[in-house]
Amino acid sequence: MKKALNDEIxxxxxxxxxxxxxxxxxxxxxxxxxxxxxxVEEYLKELGIPTERIAGTGVVGxxxxxxxxxxxxxxxxxxxxxxxxxxxxxFASETPGVMHACGHDGHMAMLLVAAKxxxxxxxxxxxxxxxxxQPNEESDGAIxxxxxxxxxxxxxxxxxxxHLWTPLPSGTIGLQAGPVMGEMxxxxxxxxxxxxxSSAPQEGIDPILCAASVIQGVQAIQTREISSLNPTTxxxxxxxxxxxxxxxxxxxxxxxxxxxxxxxxxxxxxHPKKRFRRVVEGLCAAHNVGCEIELIPSNYTVINxxxxxxxxxxxxxxxxxxADCIQPYCCMxxxxxxxxxxxxxxxxxxxxxxxxxxxxxxHHAHHTAQFNIDEATLLDGVRLHVHTALEYLSE
Ligand SMILES: [Zn+2]
Ligand SMILES: [Zn+2]
Numbered sequence: 001m002k003k004a005l006n007d008e009i010x011x012x013x014x015x016x017x018x019x020x021x022x023x024x025x026x027x028x029x030x031x032x033x034x035x036x037x038x039x040v041e042e043y044l045k046e047l048g049i050p051t052e053r054i055a056g057t058g059v060v061g062x063x064x065x066x067x068x069x070x071x072x073x074x075x076x077x078x079x080x081x082x083x084x085x086x087x088x089x090x091f092a093s094e095t096p097g098v099m100h101a102c103g104h105d106g107h108m109a110m111l112l113v114a115a116k117x118x119x120x121x122x123x124x125x126x127x128x129x130x131x132x133x134q135p136n137e138e139s140d141g142a143i144x145x146x147x148x149x150x151x152x153x154x155x156x157x158x159x160x161x162x163h164l165w166t167p168l169p170s171g172t173i174g175l176q177a178g179p180v181m182g183e184m185x186x187x188x189x190x191x192x193x194x195x196x197x198s199s200a201p202q203e204g205i206d207p208i209l210c211a212a213s214v215i216q217g218v219q220a221i222q223t224r225e226i227s228s229l230n231p232t233t234x235x236x237x238x239x240x241x242x243x244x245x246x247x248x249x250x251x252x253x254x255x256x257x258x259x260x261x262x263x264x265x266x267x268x269x270x271h272p273k274k275r276f277r278r279v280v281e282g283l284c285a286a287h288n289v290g291c292e293i294e295l296i297p298s299n300y301t302v303i304n305x306x307x308x309x310x311x312x313x314x315x316x317x318x319x320x321x322x323a324d325c326i327q328p329y330c331c332m333x334x335x336x337x338x339x340x341x342x343x344x345x346x347x348x349x350x351x352x353x354x355x356x357x358x359x360x361x362x363h364h365a366h367h368t369a370q371f372n373i374d375e376a377t378l379l380d381g382v383r384l385h386v387h388t389a390l391e392y393l394s395e
Contacts, residue, residue, distance in 0.1 A: 005117075005390075006319065009382050012113045016378045019043075019109035021091040027080030027100045030136030033057040036078050036108070040133045043112050047119045049131070055144040059133040062154075063118055065125025065393055072392050073130045073151070073159040073346070074385050075337060076111035077104045077137035086369035087361075101371040103164035103355065108133060110162070110381030117386050127393040128154050140299075142339035151344060158308060159340040159348035160388055162381050166362055167331070168354030170374045173321055174329025175351050177309040179261040181302035182231070182332035185273060185295045188255050189214065189280060192290035195243070195250035204248040208241060210287035211252045217283045221275045231332055232260040232272055258295070259332050263303050263342075299334035305347040312349060312388070319387040320380055333366070353380050 028036050037057045044051050044061040051061045057078070085092045085099040093099045115131050132150060135141045150156075168174050191211055196204025215236055222232040236256040243249025260272045268274065277293055284291040317326055329352050341348045356363050360374035 005386070006383065009117065009379055009386065012117070012382060013379060016109045016113045016382060017375050019112055020106050020375065020378060023105035023108055024089075024100050025091050025094050027093050027095055027098045027105070028078075029082060029098055030079040030139050030141060031056055033078045033135050037133070037135075040078075040108065040112065044115060044131070047116055049115060049119055054148050054150055055135060055141065057135040058141070058145055058150075060150060061115060061131035061133075063115065063122060063125070063129040063131065065127050065129075066123045067126045069125070069127025069393055070157040071128040071130055071154045072389055073132055073156045073340065073348070074111055074114070074389070075132045075134055075159065075161040075340065076107040077134045077141070078108060079104060079136050079138055079141070081138060081367055083367065083369055087372050089372065099369070099371070101368060102138070102366050103371075103373050104137065106164045106355075106373050106378055106381065107162065110378055111385060113382045114385035114389070117382070118389050121390065124390060125393045126395055129389050129393070130154070130156060137336055140336060142336040146339055146344055151340070151346065156346055158392065159337075159346045160308070160385075161337045161340075161348075161350045162353050162384055163335065163350060164355040164373050164377065164381065165352040166356040166364060166366060166371070166373070168327075168329065168352055168356055170354050170357040170360070170362070170377050171321070171325055172354035173317060173326045173351060173380075174354065175304070175309060175312060175317070175326060175349070176328035176330060177304050177306040178330075179263045179301045179303050180330040180350060181335045181338070182259045182261055183301035183338075184257055184259045184298040184334050186255070186298055187258055187276070188253065188294040188296070190292040191252040191254070191284065193248070193250060193252075196248040198246045198248055201248060205288055206248050207252040207289050208243065208249055210284055210289040211239065211254055213283045213287060214254065214280055218276060218279050221272065221279060225275055226260075226272065230261060233332065234258050234276070257298075260301070261330060261332070262301055299336050300338040300343055302335050302338040302350050303342040304349040305341065308347050308349040311392070312351065315391040316384065316387045320383045351384060353377055353384070
């Protein structure tokens with residue numbers, strides 16, 4: 001029975017590749033996925049799956065199982081990146097300056113083919129599969145879908161997503177419970193001193209000297225306050241002031257990024273954001289410099305639910321790979337799948353599907369002009385989606 005299904009999935013190889021290549025040829029940036037959305041809708045409608053538009057270019061399809069039960073959300077992201085493709089592939093982007101350089105073309109193809117196989121097995125499903133094609137993952141697509149009710153009617157009980165991942169070799173799966181993708185905040189710090197003549201620094205308050213302390217001082221957070229086993233990076237990318245070579249400036253702006261993998265409570269003193277504020281404010285007080293700190297969320301830590309990970313390892317992954325092909329994995333890159341899981345409180349998990357293979361030319365980093373995936377691994381994603389749904393929505 002299971003073998004037969006996996007054989008049937010294998011027979012979908014040409015179709016999943018063709019879909020992926022079509023998306024790859026026609027990449028669209030976040031919230032501009034018009035052609036992409038139309039293509040997704042057309043495919044689902046042909047299968048008889050009703051669809052709804054959400055957040056402009058998002059598409060939600062609903063497979064209603066023949067028996068009542070829970071609702072499983074499977075997400076594929078749709079957006080490409082502002083990158084000029086230099087892969088040399090015959091199906092390279094036909095849109096100058098835009099490229100599927102993160103594998104989202106593959107994510108959509110995998111979920112569409114999985115939808116086809118699941119639709120044909122509605123009689124085995126106790127509950128519903130909500131197929132979510134999400135725009136603008138690279139920035140902030142998920143939150144818009146949630147605000148427009150993607151988790152309601154029917155109410156979502158669990159959510160899963162996959163990411164094709166070139167840092168992991170083809171044939172392997174990266175999966176672990178807890179934090180798996182980094183949280184990033186952009187910080188902007190305005191330091192206000194008192195300008196003056198540089199011959200008499202005692203008459204002014206020098207925010208540049210304070211800035212130097214802040215830049216040095218916050219590094220203690222990652223090297224002395226947080227375990228080196230919990231990655232944290234604080235990087236200043238831009239410094240500007242209103243001074244001149246012989247003028248003590250009145251104001252300095254510091255901008256940068258704060259990234260970490262943290263799964264504790266948001267409002268505790270141990271949170272990297274709280275530590276950052278404490279250290280910056282303390283140093284500014286010591287320098288008698290006024291400070292305003294703005295922390296702008298970019299994306300939140302993706303935290304995989306332990307129960308969902310156990311479910312995948314015990315009931316789903318054995319359909320795909322042997323146990324030795326599964327490795328614990330986390331990285332500092334950002335993903336807004338966090339909005340569905342730890343932010344909205346829906347238990348679920350994000351699975352990394354290894355697609356790195358020098359022989360397939362898919363050993364380049366994500367977001368680079370040479371990026372490519374190993375198309376042989378597209379079937380891993382189809383299998384993962386199909387078996388996740390069949391197992392989760394079994395009797
Ligand atoms: Zn990306
Ligand atoms: Zn991505």
